[in-house]
Amino acid sequence: MADDVMIRLENLRKVFPGSPRPAVDDLSMEIGRGECVTLIGPSGCGKTTTLKMINRIIEPTSGQITIDGRNAMSIPPHELRRSIGYVIQQIGLFPHRTIAQNIGTVPALLGWDDTRIYDRVEELVETVGLDPEMLGRYPSELSGGQQQRVGVARALAADPPVLLMDEPFGAVDPIVRKHLQAEFHQLQDDLGKTVVFVTHDVDEAIFLGNRMAILEMGGVLAQYDAPEKILAEPASPFVERFLGGERGLKRLALLPVKDAGLARGPFVDVTAGPDEARRVMEANSVDWLGLLDGDRLLGWVDGSRVGSSPLRELEPRPFLVTLDSEDSLRTALDAVVTGHARVAVVVDNGMYRGMLDLEAIAGEVTE
C-alpha cells in the first residue's frame, strides 16, 4: 500500500556526538498521505530530532526515511528540502527581505519566473489571512502572529506535499495561538497536506492531529493512534501520566455537540396552557421553564410565575450561555457548570435544537 504512505521511517536512530544515550533509538512509523500527525512527548523525548531528520536538518545515524516512495537519503539535502515545507517556532523570517520575498523564497530557488512567483505570493497571502499591504514590509514591522502567518505561507509557497512544523505556535500569546490553531485546522482541511507537527501542548496535539504519536525518552514510540483512541485507551501508564489528569475533559473536547443525543428538556411553546407548563416542569423536576416560539428560543421564566398570567405575557430572560451544534461537549460541560439552570442549551441561528445536562454529557464519555 505504498500509495497511502507519504512518509515512512524505518529503524531511525540518532546518537549525538558526545552523548551516551541515543536521542532517537530504533523508531519506525508511517504517516499517511494527507494526514496530520502530531508528535508529542516530554522534553528530551526526541520529537524535534525526529522531525528534523525527515528533512535532514539533522542527519540520522542509521535507518531509512522514505518520502513519497523516494529514499530521502539518496537526494541531496537542499533538493529534498525544497520539496518539504518547514515551519519553526522562532519562525526565522529573513530580516533583510520583504514579506513578499520571504514568501517567495522556495519558488525563487526553484527558478520560477517572477510573474508566477508574484501570483503565487498574492494567492498565499489570502490563504493565510494576511493583509496584502504587508507584502512590501520587512519582518520587523509585523507582530508575532503576523510573522507566524508569513512563516506558514512561506512553507506552503512551492505547494510541497509534506509540511514539517516544529512547535510553530509556541512563541505567540495564548489568544493568538488559539486563532492560529483554528485557522491551521481549517487550512489543513482545505489543502490536505501531509503534516508532521511537533508540539508540547497536549490540547494542541489532540486538536490538530488526525493521529497523535506519543514519544518516550529516547524516541521510543509509546502510542500512535487517533487522539480519541489514545484518550479512551492509553496503552501504558506512561501515556496515561503524560496525558494528565483531565483525560475525560480532553475527550469531551473532541466530541461535537451535534453527535450527542439532545433532550427536549423543560421547554414549551408560548401557546401552551399553565397545566401543560406545570406538567413539563414536574416531568423534568425543575422549577424553571424554557419558552419557544415555534423553533425559536425566547428565553426562560421562573417556575413561580407560571400560571399567574398567560405564558405569552411573561417576559422571558435570555440564557446567559448557549452553544451551537459545532461546539464540543467540553464547551457544553462548561455551560452546564456556569449557567445557573445547570443545563447546556443548544441553539443554531436562534433555533432551539435541544439541551444537555450533566448526566447526558457524562453518558457520552462512558459509552
Next chain:
Amino acid sequence: MTVWEEVRAFLTDPATWSGPDSIPARLWEHLWISVVAVVIAAILVLPLAVWLGHIRRGSGVASTVVNIGRALPSFGILAISFLILVQLGAGVGEPWAVLVALIALAAPPLFTNTVTGIQSVEASTVEAARGMGLTGKEVLSRVEIPLSTPLVVEGLRIATVQVIATATLGALVAWGGLGRYIVDGFARQDMGRLIVGAVLVGLLAVLAELGLGALQRASAPKGARRGDIGNPAQRSTV
C-alpha cells in the same frame, strides 16, 4: 653601518644610560606624565560619570563622547593643546601642553566605561536593593559601584594604554619621553636611536595593555570571570 651596528653603537654610548637624554630619564618622563594624566582625568571625570550612571541619564552623553573622541586625532589634540598653552604663556619644552592633551584623551574612556558600567547593573537588582530599604547613596556604594568595577577597570586600561601611546607624540611638541628617541632618530637619521626608541615604546604599550588586562580580569567578581583577552579596539590607536 648596518642597522644592528647602529643599534649597538647607540646602546654602548654612555649618554644612553645616564644624563637627561638617557633611557632611564626618558622612561621616567614617559611614565610619570602618563600616570599623572590618568589620575587627574579620573579625579575630574569619575564623580560626574558615577552620578550620571546612578540617575541613569548618561548613555546618550557617553555615545556622543565616543564619536567625537574618534574623529579628533590625538596628534591634533596635542597640537591644539600646545597652541593654547603657549598662547597662555607656557614655555616651550615644558610638559604642560602634553599633560593637558593626555588628560583630555584619558577622560572619555574613563567616563564612558564608568557610566556604562553603572548603568549595566540590572534595574531589577537596583529595585531589589531599594525595596530592602537602601538609600540612594547606599545603593550606589553597596550595589552599583562594586558590580561595575570590572568595567571601570577596563576604562582605566583603555585610558592608560591610550595615554602611554599618545605621550610618544609629545616629542613632536618639543617635549621628552621615549618618543624623543624616535623623533630625534628621524631628524638625525640615527637608525640606532630610532629603533631602540621604537622598541621601547612598543614594549611599554604592549606591557601596559597586557598587565592592565590581567588586572581587569582579576577585578571581575568570581562568578563572572571570562577567559577572553581585552579588546584593544575599544580605544583609538595612536
Next chain:
Amino acid sequence: MTLVGQSTPLIDWDWVGRNLDQIVDRTWQHLGLTAISVLLGLVISVGLAVVALRWRWTYPPITWVTGLLYTIPSLALFALLVPIVGLNATNAVIALTSYTLLIIIRNLVAGIDGVPASVMEAADGMGYTRQGRFWRMEVPLALPAIIAGLRIATVTTVGLVTVTAVLGLGGYGFFILRGLNTFFWTQILVGVVLSVVLATLLDVGFIWLERLLSPWARRGR
C-alpha cells in the same frame, strides 16, 4: 627655538588663500592614504575572517596578533618599518593597514556570528545550499556590522594619517607638523580642523551607505 607665537594672529586667512593649491594636494594625499589602507585592510581582513570562520580555533590567535599590532603606537611602528621598507609611502600604508585589521576582522566575524540561528535553520529548511546561504543570508545580514567596522577603521585612519607627517607625508598632518615647528598657528588649526572635517564627512558617508544597503535594519518598529 624662540618664543614667537604670542604676536602672530591665530588665523591668517591670507595664508589660507595663498595656499589653496597645497591644501587641495594634501587633501588628496590624506584621502589616498586613508582609502588605500582601509581597502587593503578590508581585503586582508576578509581573508583572515574566512580562515577564522572556517577554523574557529584560529580566531583567538588572529585577534591576539592584530590586537598587539593595534597596541603599538604608530610613531614606533613607522620607525620599526624604516629598516625594512625605508622612509616612504609604503611604510605609511603598511602601518596604517595593520591598524585597520583588528577592527574590520572583529566586525566581520561578529556580523556573521550575529545572524540568528533561526534564520540559518530556516534557510537550510528552505533548501539553500551552504554557499547560497552564505551569500544570500549571512553576508547581507552581516552588512551593517561590516560597514560599522569600515566606518570606525576609516575614521581612525584619518586621524593616524596626520602622524605620517614624520615620514614626510601626513596629508593635513603636514600642516600641523610644519605649524608646530615654525610656531605658525594658522597651519596647525587648518591641519586639525580639516582632518576633523574629513573624518566627520567620511563618518556621515558610511552612515548613509549603511542606510542605503540595509534598509531593513532601519524600518523596525
